[in-house]
Amino acid sequence: MSNVGIFAEFIGRKVNKVRWKPNDLMASTMFVTGSWDNEEDNVLELWGLTSENENSAKDFPPKLLDCVQQDGNITQIRFLDNKFVAVSTDNGTVKVYRIIGENEDANIHFNEVIAWENLHTFGKGQRCSCKDLAVCNYSLATIGDDYKLNVISLNTKQIHQVLEGISSSPLTCICFLTETEVLCCNSLSQMKLWDLRVAKSSITANINNFTQTQVPITCVAQHPSQKHFIFTGSEEGDVGVWDMRTNSLLTTMSSGDASSLTEIAFHPLEPDHLFTCSFGGRLLQWSSKKSYMCRIDPGDMEYSNFWVNTDKVKTRLSINDVIQPIYMPINSLDIQKQQLICGADNEAVYFQRNLKL
């Protein structure tokens, strides 16, 4: 565990989501945070890293660039590309903002492109949460407490497809497997796979965790290079590895921290490293890569099948704390290039400049 290069900034609101603004070539210097549990005053904020002078690298403390009021707790933030960002709230609203960058306008700010108020609704003015939001090539998929799955195409700016009653227990998270397949998880540890090409709402696969325990799945991530591997985080702190070719659970891994996982993410370029954060205030790095000390055999074909080999997972996986445990739930994390950012319930965002990969 190293403390070197970790910075914290207290922003005065509990952070539920944090995302780097993507940048193709260089390390990103802007990020977006979404707050929660601040009565009526929940905001989406855009931050820019600052540098003391022209030559030094941009760093913490960040500078607040723009702040947009939202109508509820922010449940998810996803960037569509390096300009457009989609935001969902627990009031059932989904909005897409465009970030007006420095070369377009003197002050960098959000510009609302399109908004769907009450995309998820119970009617009668009751609050209905939009639980999660997934993006894939300018399509958006949202799930909400009303058990609806909306597929929105951003090219036409229209709701493309609505699947109703897709579950009978609360939905928790969603992710695109391919452009046409959507995976929804619910709080009874079930996963359902939907094929969007099939006309009427039909399940292509209904995957259950047959371990008798019905622990809610709280977050889901897809392996960046081996797309058939799906990783889920549960409320009891363990990570499940699923093979979507056979629709089966390969293995579960546990870190010893039994609190609910809040987000699970792979390093986008180095898929050997998985990151999780939890209610217990720990941000963990799960590395499947062989240690640098070992001799790397170039012809090691087994290596590419790491996750299938349960024994290997058990023996070779190493788990390390990225930042010191902070004793408060960490709600979100995001990685871009070598830099990691996470947001927690102590109203702080933490920034790690150089990840050890």
Add this chain to the structure above:
Amino acid sequence: MSKTIVYDTLSIPDPSFIDDEVKMLGSWFGMSNICAFPTKMSTLSNNRNSSGDDKTERNIIHLKLKTMLFDPKVRQLVNESSGVFQELQTNVDDPTKSTDALYYSRKYRAILSTCILAIDRSNPDKTNETYNQYKMLLHNLQLIWHLCEVLYLVTVPGDTILNNLLDWIKIHYENAENQASVITENKIAYLTDEHIEEKFTFYWDTVIGLVLQGNIDTTRMLLSNHSQSDTEPFIHAIKILKSMPTYSIYGGLPIAEYTSRFKGWQSSAKAKLECGVFLSDSNLNNVMKIICGDPDAINLIRSHCSTWFQFLVAQLIYTDPTVKKHSLSLYAHRSVSKYYEESEYNHMDTLALDLFDGDLEGFVKKLKSYPDSGWSSTHLTNLLHLCDKIEPEFEMSEAVENKNPNEQYLLDYGTFLMTHHSLWQAGVTYLDYCSAGKGYLSVLLSKLEITSDLRVSKILHYATARRLHNVVSSVCKVKGMLSLQKSRIGEALCWAIRGQDSAFATHLGDLYLKDYVKSGCFSNPDILDNLGSIVVTCDRFMFIGKYIQFLKLALDKKLNEAALLYIELLRSNICPEYFRLTLLMDVLMFIDDSKECYFNITDISLITMRLDDAIMESNEDSETADQFILSKVVKIRQGIVQLLSISILKKKIV
């Protein structure tokens, strides 16, 4: 009997309270708010006259606690310190980790400084009165905390405390040093031969300020910048300052040796002063008087000090530079009485005096009333408590309850934070470390308003980790009932499972079964097909699980297995009454063209017995057995007869 402490008094200037007959009543509103309202305490005769024609407006006054800590800028103080607090508590329990009280004290002070900086940044032109006030409060707090650290947490060999006190004064009263750097950095005056003491009117104030902080090097630098610096008096003065012996703990000089050197140096300076060497410049003469520890200079020193403790330290430099910690109390009292003509102490003065007196208990008690809602008293008391500077039982004689003040403060502060819509999570941290905290938490957590699912998941997380099952079950029950109101049985079932509420689950199971009786199929197949652990904890779901399994077998035409399960279901008698007939109707499934025999004679007698039970019960319930039930019974009876005939044909059992 518990002691009542009055923390604050305020008057409400509302006209409705002016009336003599009106009494003020109040009630708690939420966790931190009070509703106050006027009530007319009238006698009966008055009542008759006044009823109906009372036109005066009556206000209900909503009192809300406004505190510095809940300001968005100051919230970082709460959050960051709660992290340090938690770290400290965990490290105390862990023998492998070091718990250096000084390290943590400095950490807390660093948090204070960061917060002051943040306030400064948001209030650059110092126009916001509230922020100016907050800044002042935090600044004073930092000062007093630092003094406490210097006196109690820093260990000084030989107890010669003066150097530490000087550091403390220098950090918090930086005015003189700042002015000095303004003067010395001004190169124009140097180049243009201007008279520096005329250009900067605060020149001599600065010099005296520096001398009073023992900052001799900078004083010398300033003096040599003076336009007269090459004249005799200035050369002498600079020489004297240069030769002033400084004491350093690690300098290897024994205290006695140092004292004699200091005395020698001062007497030689005094000799020069008495010869009138410095008389040509009255200001310089004053400076030298201070340095010689001349009693005449006391008034001068006093006028240059803004607080009595600054005054105390300034005097000590030139009268008793090797002062010991234990004699500080005496000096402190002397300085206070010299500094104030009348006893007009403010809060800060008494706090500092308690510290110099070594009365930590009194200090901590007074700190409690510092207007920071208990932030400082909680953290500082906790820190002092952990390094055994405060006896845990010091209030035992008074306190009836077996609580030490450390815990009492934690409890107060934690409860106070729990009232905030966002900082409640930090409050949990503090309540965790009091012995009575669990009871408080169980009440406060279940009182939190359920505003969002995110919040529910956090509340459940805290409650589960602390094994507060009553909180878990009550929150789950509330959420479950809300789902049920929206007639979402599946969602309600999830909450029942989560809260391990088998009574609620039974109710939900009944809903499913009654729905089946009505419609002939189960809703929410995705849940009921994968019931999981609920079947073990709740009888109703055990039945549903088995019954669905039975239906599946029957549908797949695995009638042999289905028959076994069917008999098992009937024998165990877990079927609820209202479902009996429906279950018995299923006997008709076993009659098909193949004339296969699935039941033996005991099975059939069991079926008959259950049918009789069902008929008896339905007769008890309602006198008029309705036609529908009767037709069902007839059908079942026909079925049983058919089954019996098949089995007789097949097996020839008589």
